[in-house]
Amino acid sequence: MELGWLLWGAAVLLLLHLLMELSPAVNFVLRIGFYYVLCIVCSGLTAPVCLLVNGGRTVKNMRIIKTVVKSFKYFFGLRFEVKGLENFDVEGPAIIVSNHQSILDMMGLMEVLPDGCVQVGKKELMYAGTVGLITYLGGVIFINRKSTTSAKMVMAEVAKTMTADNVKVWVYPEGTRNCTGDLLPFKKGAFHLAVQAQVPVIPVVYSSFTTFYNPKKNLFTSGKIKVEVLPPIETKGLTSDDVSDLTDRCYNIMRETLFRLSGRSGEGKDSS
Numbered sequence: 001m002e003l004g005w006l007l008w009g010a011a012v013l014l015l016l017h018l019l020m021e022l023s024p025a026v027n028f029v030l031r032i033g034f035y036y037v038l039c040i041v042c043s044g045l046t047a048p049v050c051l052l053v054n055g056g057r058t059v060k061n062m063r064i065i066k067t068v069v070k071s072f073k074y075f076f077g078l079r080f081e082v083k084g085l086e087n088f089d090v091e092g093p094a095i096i097v098s099n100h101q102s103i104l105d106m107m108g109l110m111e112v113l114p115d116g117c118v119q120v121g122k123k124e125l126m127y128a129g130t131v132g133l134i135t136y137l138g139g140v141i142f143i144n145r146k147s148t149t150s151a152k153m154v155m156a157e158v159a160k161t162m163t164a165d166n167v168k169v170w171v172y173p174e175g176t177r178n179c180t181g182d183l184l185p186f187k188k189g190a191f192h193l194a195v196q197a198q199v200p201v202i203p204v205v206y207s208s209f210t211t212f213y214n215p216k217k218n219l220f221t222s223g224k225i226k227v228e229v230l231p232p233i234e235t236k237g238l239t240s241d242d243v244s245d246l247t248d249r250c251y252n253i254m255r256e257t258l259f260r261l262s263g264r265s266g267e268g269k270d271s272s
């Protein structure tokens with residue numbers, strides 16, 4: 001009886017393997033589907049641990065979430081090469097800005113996430129079942145992207161509390177996922193936040209995923225991601241009039257770094 005089940009299991013695995021070899025679409029759907037399942041199941045298992053250890057919604061839960069998510073890369077054959085982690089060692093709060101390519105970014109995020117750091121996320125994430133629960137418990141700040149007024153109010157509140165709570169805030173300034181190998185124009189929320197709280201901006205850049213991940217081409221293989229944490233940009237003394245310049249400065253540094261890390265040297269200079 002047991003041998004029968006084993007043989008059936010082996011046959012199903014072999015069939016899936018053959019299908020994945022033969023069809024890139026099947027390979028993509030199975031791999032990305034597995035990522036979703038992993039996120040949903042691990043969130044469901046991690047949430048009670050967070051509740052038991054820390055009692056509710058707190059940034060301290062990010063340590064637990066990070067430990068779990070850091071193991072995901074082994075399932076997908078992803079390797080991270082990280083440089084510049086010492087640039088996170090600023091005294092007190094800071095705004096961290098990074099490029100946002102895919103839902104896979106959660107793995108890269110957790111690879112470098114400093115202690116005491118929460119992310120700004122779209123409010124729709126809150127309703128994503130167990131993933132919503134874990135992002136809530138981890139202290140993610142939810143914003144309504146469809147209402148600039150409401151998003152600005154949330155961000156202004158964060159500017160007031162981040163110094164008192166001594167937290168770093170991670171914002172994806174492109175405001176949405178973008179897997180083109182380039183950057184979208186930056187939204188200004190992160191930079192207003194940095195100026196209002198008078199805290200430094202720390203840019204983090206991930207090399208382009210396009211060589212191993214492209215949903216339009218059903219491409220999802222193993223790959224290496226280079227990550228660079230860049231030196232902090234001070235905002236002391238800056239006012240709201242300086243936000244546009246600060247945004248452009250960060251955009252240019254990050255775009256140049258993105259192209260360098262992705263092997264497109266020489267591109268990205270002197271563009272705005």
Ligand SMILES: CCCCCCCCCCCCCCCC(=O)SCCNC(=O)CCNC(=O)[C@H](O)C(C)(C)COP(=O)(O)OP(=O)(O)OC[C@H]1O[C@@H](n2cnc3c(N)ncnc32)[C@H](O)[C@@H]1OP(=O)(O)O
Pocket residue numbers: 039042043046065068069100106119120121122125131134135138140143144145147148151152155156171172173174175176186187188189190192193
């Ligand atoms: C165990 C297993 C676990 C598995 C799983 C775990 C996962 C555990 C980690 C989860 C991690 C989640 C990560 C999610 C990742 C996202 O969900 S990314 C999407 C959400 N994030 C964002 O959108 C952030 C970036 N967006 C912004 O900052 C935008 O500026 C805002 C605040 C949303 C506003 O949007 P907007 O109106 O479209 O933007 P924008 O053109 O910048 O602003 C309009 C005007 O308002 C002004 N303005 C903007 N903000 C302000 C401000 N704060 N004050 C004053 N003026 C302002 C601008 O200057 C502009 O005026 P002008 O300069 O043109 O005159």
Ligand SMILES: CCCCCCCC/C=C\CCCCCCCC(=O)OC[C@@H](O)COP(=O)(O)O
Pocket residue numbers: 036039040100102103104105106122125127128129130131175176177
């Ligand atoms: C009862 C409802 C059940 C709903 C189940 C939904 C399950 C969703 C499950 C797994 C998703 C795992 C993803 C981990 C977190 C990803 C965060 C993320 O990358 O969000 C995208 C957001 O930055 C930008 O969104 P858009 O590109 O503007 O769109």
